[in-house]
Amino acid sequence: MSLKERIAEDMKAAMRAKETARLGAIRLLMAAMKQKEVDERITLDDAGVIAIADKLIKQRRDSVSQYESAGRQDLADIEKAEIAVLAAYMPAALSDAEIEAAVAAAITQSGASSPADMGKLMAILKPQLAGRADMTAVSAKVKAALAR
Template identity: 60%
Template sequence: MSLKEQITEDMKTAMRAKDAARLLTIRGLMAAMKQKEVDERIELDDVAIVGIVDKLIKQRKDSIAQFSAAGRTDLVDKESAELKVLEGYLPQRLSAEEVAAAVAAIVAELGATGPGDMGKVMAAVKAKLAGKADMALASAAVKQALSR
């Protein structure tokens, strides 16, 4: 079963269970997926869907940080619940050590030497680790690898 089919089935399950919060989150995800399909005139595959889920998760984390700073615990709780639902659609993530090892291999493969090569290395890292690793963690690993 593809990820798109799984999301559709989860939406139906949430409807039947009358789980309004979960349903709202899944509908938001499906709207983002549909928007991408319409804008780019493509059929999304699992990799593209994981990219959309990653983007939505990043938005939720940013919102949680902003709401926490403003003392809005009600909104923090809502965003946290949405974050938990969205994280259920991500594949198993690589650990920090695995990301660092993959980044080191990419740096060696490209022959990158310093901070000036950051863009070139990050492009390769995004291509290889998309959906498998947290890009903020990968970016930190690239910075560390290039500062040596």
């Protein structure tokens, strides 16, 4: 079963169980997927769905920090619940050791030696780690590795 099919089945299950919060988050994801398909005239594969879910999770995290700084914990809790639903469709996150191993392999593969080569490394790492690691953390690890 593809990820799109799993999301559609989860939406039906949430409707049957009358889980309004979960249903809302899944509908949000389905709408974003449909929008991308219509705009670009493509059919999304699992990687495309993961990219969309990752983008939505990032947006929710930004909203949580803004709501908490504004003292609106009620709205932050809603966003956190949506993050939990969306995170279920993401692949398992990589550990720091796995990320560092991927960075070391990319450095070996590309022959990068200075911070000027960071763009080359990120171009190699992004497709490998997208959805499985926070790319800002990966970027920090790349900078640290190239600074040595």
